[in-house]
Amino acid sequence: MPSTQDAGKCMWARNLIYSRGYPRPVAGKLYLIGLGLNDEKDITLRGIDAIKDCDSVFAELYTSVLSESAIARLEAMTGKKIELLGREDVEGEKRIIEKADGGKAALLVAGDPMAATTHISLRLAAIDRGIETVIIHNSSVITAAAGALGLQHYKFGRTTSIAFPSGSFLPESAYDVLLENRKSGLHTLLLLDLRPDERMFMSANDGMAILLGIEKKRNGGAFTGRTTACVVACLGSEKPLTKAASVEQLLKEDFGPPPHSIVVPGKLHFMEEEALRKISGLPQ
Amino acid sequence: MPSTQDAGKCMWARNLIYSRGYPRPVAGKLYLIGLGLNDEKDITLRGIDAIKDCDSVFAELYTSVLSESAIARLEAMTGKKIELLGREDVEGEKRIIEKADGGKAALLVAGDPMAATTHISLRLAAIDRGIETVIIHNSSVITAAAGALGLQHYKFGRTTSIAFPSGSFLPESAYDVLLENRKSGLHTLLLLDLRPDERMFMSANDGMAILLGIEKKRNGGAFTGRTTACVVACLGSEKPLTKAASVEQLLKEDFGPPPHSIVVPGKLHFMEEEALRKISGLPQ
Numbered sequence: 001m002p003s004t005q006d007a008g009k010c011m012w013a014r015n016l017i018y019s020r021g022y023p024r025p026v027a028g029k030l031y032l033i034g035l036g037l038n039d040e041k042d043i044t045l046r047g048i049d050a051i052k053d054c055d056s057v058f059a060e061l062y063t064s065v066l067s068e069s070a071i072a073r074l075e076a077m078t079g080k081k082i083e084l085l086g087r088e089d090v091e092g093e094k095r096i097i098e099k100a101d102g103g104k105a106a107l108l109v110a111g112d113p114m115a116a117t118t119h120i121s122l123r124l125a126a127i128d129r130g131i132e133t134v135i136i137h138n139s140s141v142i143t144a145a146a147g148a149l150g151l152q153h154y155k156f157g158r159t160t161s162i163a164f165p166s167g168s169f170l171p172e173s174a175y176d177v178l179l180e181n182r183k184s185g186l187h188t189l190l191l192l193d194l195r196p197d198e199r200m201f202m203s204a205n206d207g208m209a210i211l212l213g214i215e216k217k218r219n220g221g222a223f224t225g226r227t228t229a230c231v232v233a234c235l236g237s238e239k240p241l242t243k244a245a246s247v248e249q250l251l252k253e254d255f256g257p258p259p260h261s262i263v264v265p266g267k268l269h270f271m272e273e274e275a276l277r278k279i280s281g282l283p284q
Numbered sequence: 285m286p287s288t289q290d291a292g293k294c295m296w297a298r299n300l301i302y303s304r305g306y307p308r309p310v311a312g313k314l315y316l317i318g319l320g321l322n323d324e325k326d327i328t329l330r331g332i333d334a335i336k337d338c339d340s341v342f343a344e345l346y347t348s349v350l351s352e353s354a355i356a357r358l359e360a361m362t363g364k365k366i367e368l369l370g371r372e373d374v375e376g377e378k379r380i381i382e383k384a385d386g387g388k389a390a391l392l393v394a395g396d397p398m399a400a401t402t403h404i405s406l407r408l409a410a411i412d413r414g415i416e417t418v419i420i421h422n423s424s425v426i427t428a429a430a431g432a433l434g435l436q437h438y439k440f441g442r443t444t445s446i447a448f449p450s451g452s453f454l455p456e457s458a459y460d461v462l463l464e465n466r467k468s469g470l471h472t473l474l475l476l477d478l479r480p481d482e483r484m485f486m487s488a489n490d491g492m493a494i495l496l497g498i499e500k501k502r503n504g505g506a507f508t509g510r511t512t513a514c515v516v517a518c519l520g521s522e523k524p525l526t527k528a529a530s531v532e533q534l535l536k537e538d539f540g541p542p543p544h545s546i547v548v549p550g551k552l553h554f555m556e557e558e559a560l561r562k563i564s565g566l567p568q
Contacts, residue, residue, distance in 0.1 A: 041330040114431025137423035144421040147398025
């Protein structure tokens with residue numbers, strides 16, 4: 001079945017729903033385009049086509065480690081100027097909407113464009129103005145970390161993230177989620193905070209130290225030196241790094257450049273255990 | 285920082301780990317390449333490069349709705365012959381390993397190549413033979429469904445799937461997961477069974493009917509006609525369909541061509557609720 005026919009079918013279904021009372025977009029188009037995990041080669045062909053279709057292209061790099069030179073190479077590939085937006089660029093959203101209103105604009109986002117909670121407000125603002133929004137999905141650490149380790153997705157509990165301590169305040173929510181998942185025998189993905197514009201990237205070692213600190217206070221047994229954990233780094237590159245061992249052992253390693261993530265496995269299926277041994281060096 | 289330098293850094297870290305006792309791949313290369321959600325345009329530039337790098341390319345379509353003509357278009361794009369593997373092709377894994385051993389082979393998989401549990405055994409078999417494995421990640425419904433609906437990932441509990449009833453046996457595991465997530469106020473993604481080689485695709489309506497059947501028996505209150513649920517269809521296409529309403533209302537809809545998935549939201553953040561109203565037509 002050709003792709004255009006597939007698209008036609010979906011369009012038919014969409015129109016059916018519109019006819020039952022959906023607001024129909026009136027003018028302008030906003031693409032939210034995922035750039036995937038690593039560099040400019042992780043964009044999809046659909047993403048390249050969408051950039052070429054636009055009058056104005058923006059990129060936000062403040063939630064990722066994607067480099068400015070990767071963006072420059074995307075500019076060369078597509079022939080479009082790409083404007084970089086900083087975290088402090090509070091006018092950024094407004095500018096994007098202005099360009100999409102009656103025209104075609106794109107925002108490039110590392111990973112999947114809707115995986116972070118940040119961009120839903122932009123999408124809603126566009127919808128409020130009657131602008132059509134199109135999401136070009138891409139890989140996200142949320143799915144990729146489990147796959148890279150050979151762990152099964154349906155055995156993961158909630159995903160959580162470890163934030164940089166703010167002064168003396170140390171949020172314990174990551175520990176709470178981990179504890180709850182462990183009680184149910186589930187795996188946990190722990191994302192690590194990053195602030196690229198301040199060149200701050202939480203390493204796996206930092207993240208583990210924070211969890212051990214909370215464990216010391218809470219004493220719930222969810223994360224000790226003897227807990228088996230996994231670290232993934234450089235996911236999506238030709239040579240990603242995955243390592244599984246006791247937290248004690250992992251703390252002695254240097255996992256190289258960011259971004260890092262931590263996975264704490266729950267109850268392991270034998271195939272998952274075999275994967276951790278063969279792919280990530282889990283000791284017997 | 286240029287991409288080659290990034291790769292160099294990651295390689296450095298990987299070599300550091302190898303020197304601490306990892307088995308080092310000796311010969312041959314196996315790429316596991318994700319094709320993303322919709323058609324041949326959802327492959328990444330990295331994926332295209334990998335196909336071009338290979339001597340033998342295989343594709344399995346039995347876990348997706350990807351069409352054979354999309355594969356034909358990938359062949360035209362890359363100049364490589366792509367061999368299709370069926371579900372019953374028990375020799376498929378062996379043939380891929382033979383081609384990768386001392387050579388370069390690729391297996392193309394819809395979505396993210398490691399999101400299904402199916403392909404980890406192939407990867408482990410390759411590692412056993414000293415073949416280097418490279419994963420080219422891509423988007424998966426696991427991440428994309430939440431983003432398309434404007435729901436926050438960290439508020440999802442376990443993902444589950446609804447299987448076709450086998451004779452009179454109706455597994456209730458999907459209901460169990462849903463019930464547990466709802467007790468914790470968490471969202472649930474319910475994937476729906478499909479057997480493309482038999483042209484069987486569970487529709488959202490079928491899935492909801494199965495859950496209502498289990499509810500009738502179990503009476504746990506996790507899924508009734510008054511439960512708010514969401515259906516997503518044609519995710520990743522230009523015109524994906526997302527709809528949020530009571531189960532009773534949703535059962536009256538036709539969501540068009542597969543694949544469909546169901547999301548049952550737990551406790552909604554006000555921004556999530558706004559997204560469901562504006563994007564997916566949730567009634568006030």
